[in-house]
Amino acid sequence: MSSYRFCRSDDIALLVGALNRCWVPDFPDAPAMTPAAFKRSIRDLQVWCSSCMVAFSGPDPIGVLIGAKRPSGTLVHRIAVHPDHRRQGHGRHLLTSLGSKLAILGPPRIVAEVPETLAPACGLFSAIGYVQEAILTDYVLREENEGRERAGGSGGAKPPGLDNGRFVIPVTVDDLVANGLLGEDHPPTCWERSVETLTARKDDIEGFAVATDERIEAYVLFRKCGAGVEGNGEASPSAPTVEIVSLRTFIEDGGTGVKQLLSRLRGQGIRAFRFPKLHPTEVSKACLEVLGFRPAGGHLLYAARARSE
Secondary structure (H helix, E strand, O other): OEEEEEOOHHHHHHHHHHHHHHOHHHOOOOOOOOHHHHHHHHHHHOEOHHHOEEEEEOOEEEEEEEEEEEOOEEEEEEEEEOHHHOOOOHHHHHHHHHHHHHHHHOOOEEEEEEEOOOHHHHHHHHHOOOEEEEEEEEEEEOHHHHHHHHOOOOOOOOOOOOOOOOEEEEOOHHHHHHOOOOOOOOOOOOHHHOHHHHHHOHHHOEEEEEEOOOOEEEEEEEEEOOOEEOOOOOEEOOOOEEEEEEEEEOOOOOOHHHHHHHHHHHOOOOOEEEEEEEOOOOOOHHHHHHHOEEEEEEEEEEEEEOOOO
């Protein structure tokens, strides 16, 4: 006999165990979930235990849904069913139960960012009425592009093209907030790189900006990750890498400013760049190609409006 229930704030151990039992089998290279990591997702992503569910067969968790909630909507951050209990309707029940609850309590918008390689999960969301809104593309900067990019400037010397009182300066999330650059006009992003997440993770995020005495003209925010990315997209333990969490330019300069920001990072020994889950309106594909980025997989953004079943 199967049973289901929404969780409480004291159910973190249960949710961690359910994720490790149901989610990890599909992602064997991912680290196991821990209570500390789960608590961090509460802080960074606004995961709400009351928006999380566990399915049981007797005392054993056989399915789990992790929901994160903000005023703008709810994210189905994780949904998984144990391999021995799939194709029995558990995933559908978890999603429809969450939809029924949000139809009463709100917010009404529900989204999910599903890896495009997980065809069964994509099929599940489509089958219960979720609509694909966009493709969120992962990009990497290939190793073989380093020489070309370095020809445009060096992090150790004054970058060419930055004249007329333009400088590359360190910048923080708080600096961008103070300058009104992380406000309502921020372009659509994935949940993990939204303004709310950047603000929650600001102590882990570094940045550089092209600035004049009057304004910031371009900026890059990033997190150092350790291992790099080879030209074929595979991890390279020997190559330092960063994850770009936000990249914007506010002037038409042919990408010169952004190139100088990446050159400054190379001057710190960075040899690879990841830019995950880009919304198509966030940075133009043409700009990314000029910078040397290439696509390396992606996620499908699904959305629905909560309704009672």
